[in-house]
Amino acid sequence: xxxxxxxxxxxxxxxxxxxxxxPGCHQYTAEAEDVLGVATARSKTPEFYxxxxxxxxxxxxxx
Amino acid sequence: MSEYVEIDTVLxxxxxxxxxxxxxxxAREHIEVHPHAVSLAGYRGDxxxxxxxxxxxxxxxxxxxxxxxxARxxxxxxxxxISEYDQRTPGVRxxxxxxxxxxxxxxxxxxxxxxxxxxxxxxxxxxxxxADGVMHVEAER
Numbered sequence: 001x002x003x004x005x006x007x008x009x010x011x012x013x014x015x016x017x018x019x020x021x022x023p024g025c026h027q028y029t030a031e032a033e034d035v036l037g038v039a040t041a042r043s044k045t046p047e048f049y050x051x052x053x054x055x056x057x058x059x060x061x062x063x
Numbered sequence: 064m065s066e067y068v069e070i071d072t073v074l075x076x077x078x079x080x081x082x083x084x085x086x087x088x089x090a091r092e093h094i095e096v097h098p099h100a101v102s103l104a105g106y107r108g109d110x111x112x113x114x115x116x117x118x119x120x121x122x123x124x125x126x127x128x129x130x131x132x133x134a135r136x137x138x139x140x141x142x143x144x145i146s147e148y149d150q151r152t153p154g155v156r157x158x159x160x161x162x163x164x165x166x167x168x169x170x171x172x173x174x175x176x177x178x179x180x181x182x183x184x185x186x187x188x189x190x191x192x193x194a195d196g197v198m199h200v201e202a203e204r
Binding site for chain 1: 067068069070071072073075163165166167168169170172173174176177180181186196197198199200201202203204
């Protein structure tokens with residue numbers, strides 16, 4: 001699995017998790033938040049919804 | 064891809080804050096790190112009411128500058144203490160200590176935090192700077 005960080009010149013950081021689908025990836029973004037600071041926005045990418053719809057995982061409610 | 068999160072960097076780690084100040088051109092020997100807050104001085108050497116744990120003395124900030132400090136707050140974060148003069152006046156590094164400076168500082172801090180944390184967790188970490196100034200950090204395992 002891979003974590004991709006874009007660290008902007010204003011200190012703002014975006015994190016994308018690759019290679020982990022569904023709510024399982026939340027632990028990785030939560031870890032990044034612990035390391036860096038405060039999350040200001042969160043969204044699910046298509047892979048998350050694909051798994052959620054097909055019933056492999058249950059969608060979590062965190063936002 | 065499965066989740067995308069945006070994070071505002073918060074300065075909490077003194078070692079990485081010092082490293083980030085070094086990235087912006089401050090010599091390590093000019094960055095004071097105190098276990099307890101010490102007084103900051105104004106441009107005439109006068110002691111100010113503000114106190115901070117991490118201090119860069121005024122002669123290393125600019126020709127008519129005040130001391131620049133980072134004061135640890137009750138919640139564990141560091142708050143920059145920068146005089147109005149130094150926020151609008153380019154100093155010895157050629158830039159003013161304004162919001163853009165604090166942004167670049169947070170950027171360097173974030174890269175140091177990410178590299179140290181994820182390397183310790185067994186990830187392969189790479190860093191690249193793009194032409195637009197954005198730093199790309201990849202952590203893989």
